[in-house]
Amino acid sequence: MGFPFKPHPRESTVLSKHFGEAEARTLDGWKVRGGYRALEQALGMDPVAIQNIVKESGLRGRGGAGFPTGLKWSFMKLGDGKPHYLCCNADESEPGTFKDREIMRWTPHALIEGCAIAAHAIGAETAYIYIRGEFTEPLEVMERAVAEARNAGVIGPNAMGSGKRVDVWVHKGAGAYICGEETALMNSLEGKRGNPRIKPPFPAAAGLFGMPTTINNVETLAAVPHILVNGGAWYKNMARADNPKSTGTKLWSVCGNVSRPGNYEVQMGFPFREFLYDLCGGPPRGRTFKAVIPGGSSVPIITIAEAEAAFMDYEGMVAVGTMLGSAGCIVMDDAQSIPRQVARLARFYAHESCAQCTQCREGTAWTTKILERIVAGDGTAEDLDTLLDLADNMTGKTICVLSDSCAAPVVSGLQKFPDEFKALITRKTVHTVPAIVA
């Protein structure tokens, strides 16, 4: 569990081990904790060898899609004569997700090291860390650490004396959720409006400035140095015995109606029930859990029953009809109104849609309008059909998946908690949240 609390004994702290240690933010402090050994080692290695170790480890993208990282790196055509770029996605804007923030706040050098290794592994000399605009403290910390690393020659034209060039630059976003989408992020970095691009071409073929680019999440990159130091097999072994497809440790941001919200780092495959009740301390006193959105706001809602049966890895989440996503776990107790929560989420997406795609721009706005009407007690039975119709229109037809992300909680909310919607419509009562008894 994140600073200022001690980790729970059942956590496996790899990334979060030094959370809360001010000294770990400095270059020396980081080196004392074993930092930059991995980079030194990596700079002496063949890029393909690094890719292979990461492939062996089974590391998958922590930004949401869970794409195998080593495989993604191997798409970069080495020696094609073009400049390659690495982008670190530190735009963490998914509601309910706040793990990257802690990594950057406490262990900035872990991220710099991860970036430098990844850059070398994909044949890039330049890495950009794109930080969410609202992250003022992490931005300061990162900038200080990058300056320190550059001054010390850890990165720069002759990184760690290897003769190889690795530059790391920190870029501050301007507060748009959509800029976390990888191609929108690249447009934004190029100084353009942050609209997602049509794919193909994929970033590995034509990404930032039209050049081959790899984009990875903060947590993904921060895990890489550990894998290099400890070996792929070590990482691979942290998994559910019957599911080798999800490996390593995972940071879970927990918020909502739990006794102890915060960041928890557990091994892949951890049982969700124990996680919710033991680590997070269960629901607030006098309440029971009702529903969970386990992977950040973009994934389908599940009931507590479904959650309790689930294992916390990519496949485990899919098994109960949702996704691991960015592991931003939003927990709702029996005092919460699902329609109200869904309406709030829809409003977020309507506000954040980049407004390119017709379905997304108009669909998210209309969906929000209907949901807010329902919550206000003015809904009609027809509205529910319209919602599903809209969701169908909005799914699988747009340039990026923001549109789908808006539809997902709506559809799952309607499917799993239909009575709450119907009650609002038939009884026309305005739902109020009972105060939590402390």
Next chain:
Amino acid sequence: MPKLTVDGVTVTVPDGATILDAARAVHIDVPTLCWYPKLPTVGNCRICLVSVEGNPKLVASCATQAAESMVVATESLAAVKNRQGVLSLLLERYPTDQIPAGGYRNEFEQLVRRYDVPTDRRSGMPLRTGDERDNDPVIRHDMSTCILCTRCVRACEDIQVVGVLDVANRGDHAEIIVGADGNPEHAGCTWCGECVRVCPTGAIHDIIPMAVRAANGNMVDRMRSKDLPVVDRTVRSVCPYCGVGCQIDLEVRDETVVHVRSPWIEENTPNNGSTCVKGRFGTDFVQHRDRLTTPLIRRGWSKRDGRWVFDPVEHARAGWQRRGGPWDLVQEESMGKKRRPKSNPLDTSPSGMGSLGDPRDRVATPKSWYEPFREATWDEVMELTAQELTRLRDTNGPASLAVFQSAKCSNEENYLLQRMFRGGIGTNNVDHCTRLCHSSSVAAMQRSMNTSAASGSMREVETESDVIFILGANTTESHPVFGAAIKRAVKRGATLIVADPRRIELAARAHIHLQPVPGTDVALLNGMLHHILAMGLEDTAFIAARTHDFDSVRDAVKPYTPERAATITGVPAELIRRAAETYARGPRSATLWAMGLTQHSTGTDIVATLLNLILATGMIGRWGAAMIPIRGQNNVQGASDVGAIPMVYTDYQPVTDPAIRHLFASTWGVPDERIPLAVGLKVTQIVQETSPVRGMYIMGENPILSDPEVSHAEHWFRELEFLAVQDLFLTETARYADVVLPGAAFAEKTGTFVNTERRIQLSHKAIDPPGKARGDLEIIIELSNRIGLHTPFASSAEVMDEIARVTPSWRGVSHARLDGNGGLQYPVLNAEHPGTDFLFDDRFPTADGKARFVGVEFLPPAELPDEEYPFMLNTGRQMYHWHTGTMTRRSFALDAREPGPIVELNPADALELGVGDGDEVRVSSRRGEIRISVRLSTRVARRQVFIPMHYREAAVNLLTNPELDPYAHIPEFKVCAVAVAKATGRQEEARGSRLEARHSAV
């Protein structure tokens, strides 16, 4: 070359083609909204999604590459359902009540009907909004019908490369904005109308500047183009302005050209259907109430005993001199106080008509100008003109007559007019305004390579050239559509080098901007060549195989080290070196130039030096290495090609060659001896005190304003024995005429025009000339016959057939071949020949096939600043006007945008002079003086001023130096010394308001 099936039809497409391309190739109509040919694909409307076998999701056909064995269904259930979803979502914020029952008004509504989407709005979401352009005289927005397809944004950014429009905000707040503050001027809008053209709903539309009969039968003043009822017909035409030769479609309603539409972007036109503001919004001069609708004869002429005689008494009774009138001389008017436009467009809002009122009234021909004339019949003017021409021929000799032909008239008209003067009168005193623009280029190119036209094409510059070197050409204003193509080339990655004393738009975008002191180009180019030779970057193989006399250049450039060139030109030596290396390394460098090089007393020398640079580096005769003198008028190339110059017949066949004379004389049916073997007088020689010319015929030119030293010109024309002017308006020159023959505007006749890349294009007649005005061809044919030259043509097509017979490089040209396509680039050697997009790939058209180097020494301009006249005056064109303004100043949109004369002055100089933006100054030279308001601009360097040539009330040619280039006789328009002082003085104020009163009374 993947082979796929689309809706059961098998089709093979090139690699990289999309599914949409494949469907279009077999005429399957996949609906699109955001997609538009040649614009970057953004795939955001999501309406073109189609089903592909084996793919669980629908795919965007505009953005998905066709693959081998793909099976595509464009109207699958899922695809149609999605389309209906997209359309109904868009309709939620669209004024559906405006959609006509069962019908549609635009592309979008057509799709709504095609997919049978209900038009009831259910969501209660508000109509869309966006930046409006309230009161804009030309382009307006009705953003309630915007569907955010962003075509306009891309058209502005990617076709015109301006970037005025963008999408602001996210989510349902997203909207189209105009610049950052809603002011198009601040965002650099040039009113080209590309956004109007691509908009699928009419959300962005233009204003029709004239009264039009609406659908309900009422006449409506200034209607929105989106409300324009069905037009009677659409006619393909060629823009009457610059040398780019844009094809445009004229929409005719009630026998009036009410609107200009772009040809479809995929058609083969030199402009891809784009236009600039002049082509799209500047053609309403055709309907201007100042149009001459009946022939005019000067009062005093009457017929006695079967002959026309002039009785000066009647004139004198009105207090007029012979050929005078109750008007202000151009000079007096220039001294008057101006109706002052808000000066700097960057500080004004573009809205409305402003305090100056309706432009349609403002530049009207003053009533008093008509007073010295009486209306006449065609028979009278024809008789009088024929009588006077033959009288002068027979009494004073053929050399006492001369003709100014017109670069705005067609090839056929120009051919017939020179035919009339050569064959009918027997003089070679035949010239046109090429004398004042590119005659020095032609002189230099003739001397060096025996050619008179561009070697390449505009589109190779856009798509192929690695380096583009532009000298003395403000393309983005003077040739905006070509300017945009150059900007697209820079976007694609071409390196741009600009040599211009002003920091024009392209200079600001250039990789290297050489900013020489005006008139020092020879030193600059010699310096570049010096460095190229020093570095060994010249193309020795090309020099050896394709040229001779290289030594003359080697010697000539020897003293011009970059340092010495820097001292003369003021351009840093380092920049000269960099430009030289970049140009020479190419590998394909295109060379473009215009008036900035040619209008000098050393114009021929300057172009010759540039040709030396081109030849020494071998930057000619390859696709992408083009040599293009950019032509200023839509037919200045053609008028020269068909012999409207004193030295040559068509195709530059010399008048001095008896064999060639025989060919023409026999074609025209006149004895050889009728036509002199000596070359005739040039425009600039004709108007000299010593010239033998006593009678003149002027077709569509306004030399009083366009010639240097206006006061002299006015005087000279007044002294003529006979002057006939054929024009659309009573111009400053026509005021001095004995007879005025009302001609036809471009929309009122059929003919061919040659653009700057040798492309001959056919322009069709859309409407009849107004009143008794006649087609110019008809006028010339009748007059030719009346002076005894058999001229049996019934149409311009027949004239073209004769031109083709006597013009070797046009032999394969006929109207039939030019109809309905992008025209032909000559040489067109026979009826099957496809035309020639670039020349000189293996030889030059000289006797031995080689080009000749001519080493040149630098000579300073004839008049340099001194203590008395400390500023250098530069003249030229503006975006919104053209030449002497006879057409553009009578266009609603153009005049609204740029209503009056200005002088560009560097702010630092303005500070010293104690004048601010919009203040009036007096600009004087040794020859004259004008009053004009100041526009502060950092485009001009210190101690330099720029005055456009378009304004009669501040005629810059009162100031310019008539010093001529010794070879081409082109005047030095580009450099003279002037003084600038703050205008004060009661006398002038009083005089100004008198003038003003007179004009407002009109």
